[in-house]
Amino acid sequence: MVIALEPATCQVPAAGGTSTHQILNQAGARLAFKVKSSNNAQYRIKPVFGFIEDGGKTAIDIVRQAGPRRRTSWSFSSRRFLRRKTIPERLFSPEPCKEKSL
Numbered sequence: 001m002v003i004a005l006e007p008a009t010c011q012v013p014a015a016g017g018t019s020t021h022q023i024l025n026q027a028g029a030r031l032a033f034k035v036k037s038s039n040n041a042q043y044r045i046k047p048v049f050g051f052i053e054d055g056g057k058t059a060i061d062i063v064r065q066a067g068p069r070r071r072t073s074w075s076f077s078s079r080r081f082l083r084r085k086t087i088p089e090r091l092f093s094p095e096p097c098k099e100k101s102l
Contacts (some may be wrong), residue, residue: 002025002026002027002031002078003023003024003025003026003027003031003033003052003076003078004023004024004026005021005022005023005024005076006021006024006057007021010062010074012062012064013064014066014067014068014069015065015066016063016064016065016066016067017063017064018061018062018063018064018094019061019062019064019080020050020059020060020061020062020084021059021060021061021062022054022057022058022059022060023052023057023058023060023075023076024025024052024057025052025053025054025055025077026055027054027055027078027080028054028079029054029082030052030053030054030073030080030081030082031051031052031078031079031081032047032049032050032051032078032079032086032088032091032092033050033051033052033076033077033078033088034048034076034077034089034092035047035048035049035060035074035076035077036048036074036075036077036087037072037073037074037075038072038073038074039070039072040066041067042064042065042067042072043062043063043064043065044062044063044065045054045060045061045062045063045065045071046061046063047060047061048090049087049092050088051081060075060096072082077092079091079092090097
């Protein structure tokens with residue numbers, strides 16, 4: 001597995017709230033990442049894009065707006081990327097990349 005999420009599950013009440021997680025880089029190289037949700041009407045993710053150094057981790061916040069209960073899936077895409085100066089959003093369009101659904 002190239003990346004891991006801690007904690008691996010996200011449980012936020014339907015009334016709304018925030019869940020903080022760590023994305024761990026287990027790739028052996030610097031990674032760019034992107035997070036996607038199947039329910040953008042109720043969830044916000046901060047940050048959606050970013051970089052993680054080899055062996056490092058970065059925090060993401062998953063914020064749920066109040067609303068009806070609905071099963072939501074998450075997709076975490078990653079790419080090895082060694083150069084320092086770039087914008088991570090540019091790395092994820094339009095080519096397909098490795099994805100892991102949680």
